[in-house]
Amino acid sequence: MAVVRQVAPPTLPSAVAAEAGPANVQVNFKVRQQSADALADAAIARGVSQKVLVCQALEAFGVRVSSADLTERPIPKRRGASAARR
Numbered sequence: 914m915a916v917v918r919q920v921a922p923p924t925l926p927s928a929v930a931a932e933a934g935p936a937n938v939q940v941n942f943k944v945r946q947q948s949a950d951a952l953a954d955a956a957i958a959r960g961v962s963q964k965v966l967v968c969q970a971l972e973a974f975g976v977r978v979s980s981a982d983l984t985e986r987p988i989p990k991r992r993g994a995s996a997a998r999r
Contacts, residue, residue, distance in 0.1 A: 935979065953993025 944952070954968040968982040 935981075950994040957993065 952963055952966065956963045959966060961969075965983060968978045972978045972983065
């Protein structure tokens with residue numbers, strides 16, 4: 914004979930809504946090697962990431978840019994032509 918157990922219904926943890934801020938998205942474009950090296954060199958010379966440098970340039974041309982994109986300073990992944998000469 915089978916024994917039937919009463920099982921409590923599964924419960925889910927209470928949902929806590931995280932504060933939603935603006936979403937981060939990736940912007941990707943291709944340029945020639947010479948332009949990529951010049952961008953990397955200019956960012957290094959100014960002590961900012963390539964993203965910050967591009968966002969500063971966009972803002973200078975009147976594009977509305979988030980203040981977070983103008984101040985964030987991740988370690989540059991690409992070192993440009995100046996790194997190859999070291």
